[in-house]
Amino acid sequence: MVASRPWRSVRARTTLGATLVVAIALLIGAVSFYGILSSSIHDSTERAAEQRLDELAGRLDGPGGRGVDSLEDEIVQIIGRDGTVRAASEDARDDLGSASLPVADHPRTLSIDGHAHLVVSDDLDNDETLVLAVPVDDDAETLSTVAVLLAVAVPLLLLLVAITTWLVVGRALRPVTRIRQEVDGISAERLHRRVEVPASADEIAALASTMNRMLDRLDSSATAQRRFVSDASHELRSPLATIRQHAELAQAHPATTSIGELAEVVSEEGLRLQGIVESLLLLARLDEGGGAHQEPVDLDDLALGEVRRLRARGVDVDGSGIRAARVEGDPRLLGQLARNLADNAVRHAAGRVAISVIPEGSWVFVTVEDDGSGVPDDERDRIFERFVRLDEARSRDAGGSGLGLAIVQGIAAASGGTASVDVSRWGGARFVVTLPLAS
Structure with missing residues (x-):
């Protein structure tokens, strides 16, 4: 009441x-x-x-x-x-x-x-x-x-208007009250529930539709959060379990386990843990608005740096499409974006990788493509979600933690741009990051 x-x-x-x-x-x-x-x-x-x-x-x-x-x-x-x-x-x-x-x-x-x-x-x-x-x-x-008639008619008309307005407003607010009661009964465990949309096609129906869209976003956010926590727990538990297993093996059979082998496993899994934690912290910063330091950044220098790094590892990289382009952003984050795209291309490429930076109008397009198996059409949106890895990249050796492309999309969004994927010239994957040029 x-x-x-x-x-x-x-x-x-x-x-x-x-x-x-x-x-x-x-x-x-x-x-x-x-x-x-x-x-x-x-x-x-x-x-x-x-x-x-x-x-x-x-x-x-x-x-x-x-x-x-x-x-x-x-x-x-x-x-x-x-x-x-x-x-x-x-x-x-x-x-x-x-x-x-x-x-x-x-x-x-x-x-x-x-x-x-x-x-x-x-x-x-x-x-x-x-x-x-x-x-x-x-x-x-x-x-x-006439004066007497007016003195009687005016109050009667006012009474009629008051009663009519009271009834009409009450009828108009009744659906609002019902919507409020329905929304009041929706909790975190009942985000699947939705408000009934009246067939009146008026502002009340628009309000109900807006409430349902808000509930859809909350439901999707809660689902993504639960999936993120579950995946993060799994990713963090895996290296910890590996370290623990080798430590228990060394403790049980000290004669057959070398200290160097144990140190190598601990170091490798520790680095993996560190990478996952740093990626999670970076994503958390991006979710909170980035807090990035804005300054002019030459994207062509970042791209050429990645080309040199990959060639030093013996990768066939085509950098002929890199042109001069400057944007406003955080150089460290944009460098992370280029590094993640390059590492992802090398991980899935059969032998060739191409990196290009093409300014056009008021935008610049950073493209990284490979000659691998590509990304299926139905996976092109999901691949940017956190802890998502395609079937071929599920193994520890072939794939990362599933956070690299999510970081790419987060950095692109924080810099005022977008990230997408389609088919490369060789039939593999082509990742395109679109950023606004510095004015």
Whole structure:
């Protein structure tokens, strides 16, 4: 129950925010509507009063305003220049007596017998003024009714919006809550589990797919880590077991075991242990970001150094494809990259090895190829994984620890490049490392 509170909080905040926005919009709309309606009703009443005043003015035909006295249900007066009432309708006499209505250039509102009236006036040809008072109680009643309706409708609409938003947000967050619960139940021992992706094809489905991709990466990482630990343990246990067996043999049969033979085995296996440990430490550094010292490095010098080293060992190496190229990187790591590629080629070559450095555009391609049996298509990605050795290289004598090419790929990635393998010109393996040229 505690874990679901954040979602209820989001639901409440979303509902409150939506309701406030709608409330502000409705209030602005209601006030604007009321103002426009009031102005429209007032203008309409004023126009009707002026039209009626024009009709009455047209019916008068001479001094004294003959015809005004006979008007019923209207308050009409004819006022002289001196301000006295010359003639008045029956309602005007009953409500006003001898008092005159105000004469003004613009319509004005006043109270007559406790009721609001709109007063308009018009000059006649005989220096008299015709004044008409029109009741506006109906206008006020209409506006009052509209105000009451708005006062009732706006809260009801806000309540409807709040309920609708609460239900819609709750329905939208329900899949998120389900995803959270499913992910919360996934532990290190259950990384094979995945989140159910809804068929809605919306942001929630995208979230579920993203969570599944993250779980795939975590599962792959955990699997690789377990395999790495297992392989590392095996590789480290093998030389230790060899040293122990020879030591136990020398201890059990000291007369038949020479000290020189034992020392040679211990030295050889110790060097192998040292190489494995150093490779593991290097890979750990690369995994943590490398921490490599960056400086200009001439790749052609590194490649030529490997060519000389291999030729000194009697290997047929073609270095004619080496051209001048400079990159930014750690010279020690890039030297390790070239050394690992060269040693791998010599280990698998039948007799020929070629090393080339070819700059092209903003990149440089370091290529090492051999005339060995090559790498099968389905193994070309896996060969760069740690402790991976192809079947022909499983023996201690033919193959290394299975970390050399993983180090090559790690150094290439740390230097902003890539490593790949395909078929050489002789049908063997061709390893290509692509690195950015120094600017």
